[in-house]
Amino acid sequence: MVAISTESVERAREAADYYGLEFALLSDPDLEAVGAYGLFHEDGGIGGDVARPATLVVDQRGDIVWRELTDNWRVRPRVEDVLEVLRTVD
16 A cells, blocks of 8 residues: 655655554655646646545556545545455456
8 A cells, every 4th residue: 555645755754654654655746646647636726736635446567447536635435445446456
């Protein structure tokens, strides 16, 4: 499991330490991953585009086999739904 943040490396490290994350929290301040995965939320923030909150399941070949997008950063998929998808991925 990996999380990607649009924060700087330093801020991502602080968040990982603060929350005691036991998985990698990567930094994407230049929005390269956001663009590559099509996660821009046009005009979604104050004054412009922001990264759309998303959960992706990527198989061993690097193919996206499931994704959940939302316009609201507070809305996340249910853990049970993600686990069900993971059970089906080779």
